[in-house]
Amino acid sequence: MQCREGCGACCVAPSISSPIPGMPNGKPAGVACNHLTAERRCAIFGLPERPQVCAAFMADEQVCGSSAEEALRILGWWEQATA
Numbered sequence: 001m002q003c004r005e006g007c008g009a010c011c012v013a014p015s016i017s018s019p020i021p022g023m024p025n026g027k028p029a030g031v032a033c034n035h036l037t038a039e040r041r042c043a044i045f046g047l048p049e050r051p052q053v054c055a056a057f058m059a060d061e062q063v064c065g066s067s068a069e070e071a072l073r074i075l076g077w078w079e080q081a082t083a
């Protein structure tokens with residue numbers, strides 16, 4: 001599937017353990033990345049300092065569901081299940 005514009009659930013729900021500019025220890029689950037813009041886009045998209053895990057994430061109906069709210073629920077569930 002195509003990444004849903006204005007979603008940003010994958011920049012909020014999961015924890016990220018690798019360093020992010022301005023967040024040297026990554027980020028905890030459920031906390032918005034400080035590079036997620038008001039338009040729900042990545043402010044450092046395409047830059048080398050963007051974490052590899054972000055570049056590797058591919059939108060998929062199984063994790064992204066049919067809305068941003070559903071994506072937050074599913075990604076949150078996966079975060080807990082794999083913690």
Ligand code: SF4
Pocket residue numbers: 010011012020033034035036037041042043044045050051054
């Ligand atoms: S660096 Fe960009 S893609 Fe990665 S979590 Fe932050 S806003 Fe999202």
